[in-house]
Amino acid sequence: MPGPRHSTDALSTDRDRRSTEPDDSTGDSERLTDGDGVGVRSALIGEDLALRYPTSDEPVVECARLDVPEGAVTALVGPNGSGKSTLLKALSNHLDPARGVVTIHGEELESFGRKELARELGVLSQENDSLGSITVEDLVFHGRYPYRGFVEGVTEADHRAVDRAFDLTGIEALRDVELGQLSGGQKQLAWIAMVLAQETDVLLLDEPTTFLDVHHQFRVLETIRQLNEEQGVTVAIILHDISQAARFADYLIAMCDGELYDWGPPDEVVTEELLADVFGVEATVRTEPDLQVLPRRALPDR
Numbered sequence: 001m002p003g004p005r006h007s008t009d010a011l012s013t014d015r016d017r018r019s020t021e022p023d024d025s026t027g028d029s030e031r032l033t034d035g036d037g038v039g040v041r042s043a044l045i046g047e048d049l050a051l052r053y054p055t056s057d058e059p060v061v062e063c064a065r066l067d068v069p070e071g072a073v074t075a076l077v078g079p080n081g082s083g084k085s086t087l088l089k090a091l092s093n094h095l096d097p098a099r100g101v102v103t104i105h106g107e108e109l110e111s112f113g114r115k116e117l118a119r120e121l122g123v124l125s126q127e128n129d130s131l132g133s134i135t136v137e138d139l140v141f142h143g144r145y146p147y148r149g150f151v152e153g154v155t156e157a158d159h160r161a162v163d164r165a166f167d168l169t170g171i172e173a174l175r176d177v178e179l180g181q182l183s184g185g186q187k188q189l190a191w192i193a194m195v196l197a198q199e200t201d202v203l204l205l206d207e208p209t210t211f212l213d214v215h216h217q218f219r220v221l222e223t224i225r226q227l228n229e230e231q232g233v234t235v236a237i238i239l240h241d242i243s244q245a246a247r248f249a250d251y252l253i254a255m256c257d258g259e260l261y262d263w264g265p266p267d268e269v270v271t272e273e274l275l276a277d278v279f280g281v282e283a284t285v286r287t288e289p290d291l292q293v294l295p296r297r298a299l300p301d302r
Helices: 084-093 114-118 136-142 157-171 184-196 213-229 242-247 272-279
Strands: 019-022 030-033 041-050 061-070 072-075 098-106 122-123 200-208 232-239 249-255 260-262 282-287 291-299
Touching: 019 184, 030 136, 041 084, 041 260, 061 084, 061 232, 061 249, 061 260, 061 272, 072 084, 072 213, 072 242, 084 114, 084 200, 084 232, 084 242, 084 272, 114 122, 122 184, 136 157, 136 184, 136 282, 157 213, 184 200, 200 213, 272 282
Parallel strands: 072 232, 072 249, 122 200, 200 232
Antiparallel strands: 019 030, 041 061, 041 098, 249 260, 282 291
16 A cells, blocks of 8 residues: 555554543553543454454454444444454454454453343344344344343343334334345344344444445434434444445544554544545545545556
């Protein structure tokens, strides 16, 4: 990747707008601070990470430190193959790091049992099972499995959580419809409702708007934003469209070639330099009245 690059360590950077400082109120010894020096705690932290698959000899993702700020929406952006999904798999305990550790609220992911972690962390991947013959309601109730024993029936708490998930996603009319009869956008909202029924404090979403029309893209993003604002849920979401990411996220994590390129608020991360270095696009970035990305042309392969 040509040209100067920002620090690949999303936390230990010498840029003025971010720093670390002691935080004695949590098990973690450091926290992020914004440009005004206000502390930003992290719900998820990855430290000294090297990630690889069984088919790869070398790590496909490496980063010294990654933070997902608590109570905020953080979007992971970058070109195809930059390592976004791989990183999300490590953060969700679906990929064991070759090196390093991931913690949630100060506890290592490996210390949790399967159901115990599912009460802390909701995950929506791109690899959802094809369950065309079950109803939407059955799918959403499946999100309550972390709270149910082997022989326990559905409780009042389960019904309340499922009703809330339907209300948030706006798909009440689809309760009795089979998944196989839904459009792509409706099906995606049904899967999101299932994850919301888990009632976790942290959500990880891997490109939930892919293949959706613009209307359903905004429905999904507005649902996520509403959940964050009303319930304080921490969200890390992979988005393909950097303009949407800049609009809906509080923070961006930009990745390129398996490394972290930059981290911070959208109006500080989204620059013409980043669009050239990371996405290979010549573009104009405007900040008034709102942040806008205006692509002009693809840059030559370098």
